[in-house]
Amino acid sequence: MTATLYKSKAEIPTIDVNLVTISYNDGTNDYEFGFDTSNQIECEVQTEEQDAVRLVIKGILRAQKPKETTITGVQITLHDNVFNPELVQVLQGGTITYDQTDTNKVIGYTPPVAGSSDKGFKFTLNAYSAQYNASGTIVQYEKTSFPNCQGDPIAFNSEDGSFRAPEYVINSMPNTGQAPYAITYVNALPQLSDLPTTTTSNTEVGAG
Secondary structure (H helix, E strand, O other), rough: OOOOOOOOOOOOEEEEEEEEEEEEOOOOEEEEEEEEEEEEEEEEEEEEEEEEEEEEEEOEEEEEEOOOOEEEEEEEEEEOOOOOOOOHHHOOOOEEEOOOOOOOOOOEEOOOOOOOOOOOOOOEEEEEEEEOOOOOEEEEEEEEEEEEEEEEOOOOOOOOOOOOEEEEEEEEEEOOOOOOEEEEOOOOOOOOOOOOOOOOEEEEEEOO
């Protein structure tokens, strides 16, 4: 008897990095901010493996226990095209200094001192990609959420004739019973508003 061959209910073509948002709690308040300057996100599943066990007697395989692979998280490499101090502060901590007169103007960023316990914040990273139809119209957006993210320390490179394109390494580590990521679909991208100057306690106002 031949089984019925079914076609998948959904074939979802996605493209682009339309928006990335970071949501976190600074110990007092919840914040979420987004940026649309990233052009690439690389994800590598992190695993722990237990080797297979084989019982071989006189050259004959009698039994074997297969290899077991356990997902422990996802390592995310975020490619951006500008320096975003608010993002860097979430990823590794430090202090942002704002102009005294124009409080939307950043005049400095200082990372945590060597040996500091300031490691930034745990956060959720949400990455949005567009789904198009055959007419070239966006029909919805795919939102991929990675929980319990923590950024690695960051260094910057410079080169003549090239705009700086920072790469941020982020480690997502799901809690017990939590999936390593979740995919949902939304009809529109969230709207971005101006970020308040005092988003965390690690801010100061410099000389105007």
